[in-house]
Amino acid sequence: MLEIKNLHATIGDKEILKGINLNVKAGEVHAIMGPNGSGKSTLATVIAGKEEYEVTKGTITLNNEDLEDLAPEERAHKGIFLSFQYPIEIPGVSVTNFIKTAINETRKASGQEDLPAKDMLKKIREKAELLEIDRKFLSRSLNEGFSGGETKRNEIFQMAMLEPKLAILDETDSGLDIDALKVVANGVNKLKSKDNAVILITHYQRLLDYIVPDFVHVLHNGKIVKSGGKELAHELEAKGYDWLK
Amino acid sequence: MNLKEKLITSFLAFENKVSTDTETTVHDTRSKAFSHFEKNGFPTRKDEEWKYTPLKSVLKHDYTLFPTTNTAIEFATVKEYFIHEIDSYKIVFIDGVYSSYLSETTHDGCDICLMSSSLKKPKYKMVIDHYFDKITSKNDSVTSLNTAFSNEGAYIHIPKNTVLPKPIQIIHFSTGSEAQLMLQPRSLVIVGENSHVQIVERHQSLTNNVVFTNSVTEIFAAKRAIVDYYKIQNDKKTASLIDSTYVQQKQQSIVSVNTFSFGGNFTRNNLEFHQEGEHIDSILNGITIIGDKQLVDNHTLVNHNYPNCESHELYKGIYADKSTGVFNGKVIVKQAAQKTNAYQQNNNIIIDDGATINTKPQLEIFADDVKCSHGCTIGQLDEDALFYLRSRGIPKKEAEALLLYAFANDALEKIKIPELKTRITKLIANKLGVELGFEL
Numbered sequence: 228m229l230e231i232k233n234l235h236a237t238i239g240d241k242e243i244l245k246g247i248n249l250n251v252k253a254g255e256v257h258a259i260m261g262p263n264g265s266g267k268s269t270l271a272t273v274i275a276g277k278e279e280y281e282v283t284k285g286t287i288t289l290n291n292e293d294l295e296d297l298a299p300e301e302r303a304h305k306g307i308f309l310s311f312q313y314p315i316e317i318p319g320v321s322v323t324n325f326i327k328t329a330i331n332e333t334r335k336a337s338g339q340e341d342l343p344a345k346d347m348l349k350k351i352r353e354k355a356e357l358l359e360i361d362r363k364f365l366s367r368s369l370n371e372g373f374s375g376g377e378t379k380r381n382e383i384f385q386m387a388m389l390e391p392k393l394a395i396l397d398e399t400d401s402g403l404d405i406d407a408l409k410v411v412a413n414g415v416n417k418l419k420s421k422d423n424a425v426i427l428i429t430h431y432q433r434l435l436d437y438i439v440p441d442f443v444h445v446l447h448n449g450k451i452v453k454s455g456g457k458e459l460a461h462e463l464e465a466k467g468y469d470w471l472k
Numbered sequence: 473m474n475l476k477e478k479l480i481t482s483f484l485a486f487e488n489k490v491s492t493d494t495e496t497t498v499h500d501t502r503s504k505a506f507s508h509f510e511k512n513g514f515p516t517r518k519d520e521e522w523k524y525t526p527l528k529s530v531l532k533h534d535y536t537l538f539p540t541t542n543t544a545i546e547f548a549t550v551k552e553y554f555i556h557e558i559d560s561y562k563i564v565f566i567d568g569v570y571s572s573y574l575s576e577t578t579h580d581g582c583d584i585c586l587m588s589s590s591l592k593k594p595k596y597k598m599v600i601d602h603y604f605d606k607i608t609s610k611n612d613s614v615t616s617l618n619t620a621f622s623n624e625g626a627y628i629h630i631p632k633n634t635v636l637p638k639p640i641q642i643i644h645f646s647t648g649s650e651a652q653l654m655l656q657p658r659s660l661v662i663v664g665e666n667s668h669v670q671i672v673e674r675h676q677s678l679t680n681n682v683v684f685t686n687s688v689t690e691i692f693a694a695k696r697a698i699v700d701y702y703k704i705q706n707d708k709k710t711a712s713l714i715d716s717t718y719v720q721q722k723q724q725s726i727v728s729v730n731t732f733s734f735g736g737n738f739t740r741n742n743l744e745f746h747q748e749g750e751h752i753d754s755i756l757n758g759i760t761i762i763g764d765k766q767l768v769d770n771h772t773l774v775n776h777n778y779p780n781c782e783s784h785e786l787y788k789g790i791y792a793d794k795s796t797g798v799f800n801g802k803v804i805v806k807q808a809a810q811k812t813n814a815y816q817q818n819n820n821i822i823i824d825d826g827a828t829i830n831t832k833p834q835l836e837i838f839a840d841d842v843k844c845s846h847g848c849t850i851g852q853l854d855e856d857a858l859f860y861l862r863s864r865g866i867p868k869k870e871a872e873a874l875l876l877y878a879f880a881n882d883a884l885e886k887i888k889i890p891e892l893k894t895r896i897t898k899l900i901a902n903k904l905g906v907e908l909g910f911e912l
Contacts, residue, residue, distance in 0.1 A: 276863070299863045300862040300863075300868065300871075303862070303865035315856065317861075317875070318881045319877060325864075329864040385864065389864070
C-alpha cells in the first residue's frame with residue numbers, strides 16, 4: 228500500500244530524513260519508535276504532504292501512485308490520515324461541522340454528492356459511541372479548551388469518520404491516562420481491517436500493549452536503524468535506544 | 473467650486489427651507505456648527521487623527537447635495553438588505569428622503585420615527601433641546617458639517633421600563649438617481665431607564681454611482697438601559713462613509729456597538745463613549761474584512777469618568793490585496809474613575825503583501841487603581857493550522873476561509889440577534905470567497 232524508497236527530506240538547510248525505506252501492506256500495523264529528534268514526526272508530516280519540507284531524494288507511493296506532486300488535501304482524498312500530536316483550535320467551528328466539511332470535501336473530490344444529513348448523523352452517532360464521545364462534546368468548538376484525552380479521542384473520532392486507507396497516528400498516546408488510552412486503542416483496533424493499514428509513531432512501548440504492531444522500526448538520526456517484530460518494542464523498553472546508535 | 477465651497481454656499485438656502493419657528497435652538501446649533509466647519513473645513517492628513525486616512529479622493533467629486541428626483545423602490549428588489557426573517561420596526565430612507573412605504577414606525581408607547589418631524593413639532597421641543605447635539609465632538613469639523621445640515625434621520629425615543637419586542641432597522645438607500653450624491657443623515661436614540669433596544673443600521677447604494685455619506689448618531693442610555701447597536705457596512709465599492717456615533721451612558725447601563733465593515737471604498741468610523749455614572753459597561757466590537765483598494769478606519773474613544781466601570785473593545789481585521797486598515801483606540805481614565813476595568817484588543821491578519829494596517833492604542837490613565845489592558849497583533853495565517861485542515865481533506869482556499877472565520881469568531885459571538893448572526897456569517901463567507909460548508 229505505502230512504499231517509501233530512499234526518502235530524504237529537508238527543512239530549510241537541515242536534512243531531517245536521510246534515506247528512509249519502508250513498506251506497509253494493507254492489513255498491517257507498523258510502529259515507528261525512536262528518541263526525540265530522530266525524525267519520527269517529520270516522517271509523518273512528509274507523508275501527509277506538509278509543504279515546508281522538501282523531499283530532495285526518493286519517493287513515496289500510495290497504491291503505486293507517486294504522492295510527490297499532491298497537496299495535503301489531495302493526499303487526504305486518496306486515503307491518508309494523520310492524527311496530530313498537537314491539533315489546532317478552531318473557535319466557532321464545532322466538531323460536527325468540521326467533520327461534515329472534511330467528509331463532504333473529500334466526497335466532492337471524487338465527484339460524489341454531499342452525504343445526506345440523515346446518513347451523516349447516523350455515522351456520527353455510531354463512531355461517537357465507539358469512542359465513548361457524548362453528544363455535548365460534538366457541539367463544542369474544535370479542540371478549543373479540550374483536555375489531552377479529549378484532543379486525542381477527537382482525532383481518532385475524525386479518523387473513524389474519514390475511514391482512511393492509511394492512518395498515521397503521531398504520539399497518540401502522549402497525554403493520555405490509562406483509561407483514555409484503552410478507549411483510543413480500542414477504537415483503533417475496531418477500525419482496523421484487512422484493507423487498511425496503521426502506522427503508530429510513539430516514544431513508549433505502552434501503547435503497543437493495546438495496539439499490537441506487526442512490525443516495529445527504530446528511527447535514529449533520520450534513518451531506520453533496526454526493524455523487527457513486536458518483541459523489538461519490549462527490547463527497547465528494557466534497554467533504551469543507546470545500544471542501537 | 474470645491475465641495476467645501478459648495479456646502480458653504482448652499483447652507484443658507486437649506487436653513488431657510490427646513491427652519492421653522494419652533495426650531496430656534498436647533499437653528500442656533502446648526503449655525504454654530506456651520507461656522508465651525510466653515511472655519512476648519514475638511515480634515516487633511518496633517519491632522520493627527522486623519523494621518524492614515526486621506527479624504528482627498530472622496531471629496532473630489534461634484535456631489536448633488538439635495539436630490540430633487542423622488543425614486544420609488546419595490547420592497548422585493550431591496551429585500552435582501554433587510555433582516556427580513558424577523559419582525560422589526562423599520563426606518564427607511566431613499567436618497568435621504570423618508571420612505572413611508574418601506575418603513576414601519578410607531579408612536580405607540582415609544583417614538584420610532586423621523587428626525588425631521590421631531591425637529592419641527594412643538595411636542596418634541598423639550599426632548600430635542602435636552603438631547604440634540606449635546607454629546608457630539610465640537611472639535612470635529614466633519615461632525616459639525618453634519619450638524620449644520622442636520623434635518624433627516626432616525627428618531628428613536630424609548631421611555632423607561634420598556635423592552636422593545638423587536639429590533640429596529642435603519643436603512644439608508646441611495647438609488648443612483650444622481651451621478652454623485654452626498655447624504656448627511658442625523659439620528660438620535662434616547663433609551664430610558666431599564667429599557668432595552670436593539671438597532672441594526674446600514675447604508676446601501678443600489679447602483680455603482682458615487683455616493684458619500686456623512687452620518688452622525690447620538691445615543692443616550694439612561695440608568696440600567698441596554699442598547700445593542702449593529703452596523704452593517706457592506707456597500708458598493710463606489711460608496712464612501714464617515715460614520716460618527718456618540719454614546720452617553722448613565723449608571724449601570726450597557727451599550728454595545730458592533731461594526732461589521734466589509735464593503736465600500738472608504739469607511740471611517742468614529743465611535744465615542746462617555747460614561748456618566750458608576751457600574752457602566754461599554755462594549756465595542758468590530759470585524760473588518762476588506763480587499764482591493766478599500767480603506768476602513770476605526771477610531772474609538774472611551775471616556776471613563778466615574779469609578780467602577782468597564783469597557784471591552786475587540787476589533788478584528790482581515791486585509792487582502794492593497795487594502796488599508798486603520799485602528800486608533802483611545803481610552804481615557806479620569807482621576808475619579810478608580811476601579812476601572814478597560815480592555816482593548818486589536819488583532820489583524822494581512823493576507824497580501826500589498827495590504828497595510830496602522831494600529832495605535834492610546835491609553836491616558838489618571839487614576840491609580842485601575843486595570844487597563846491593550847494589545848494589538850498583526851500576523852498571517854498560521855501554516856500549521858492550515859496544514860491541519862488540509863490534512864483532513866479540506867482544500868486550501870476553504871481551509872483559509874475557515875481559519876479566517878475562526879479568527880473573527882469571537883467578535884461574531886457577541887451578536888445577540890440569531891438571524892443577524894447568520895446573515896453576517898454569510899456575508900463573511902461571501903467576502904472570503906467560499907461556501908463555508910456547514911450549517912450555522
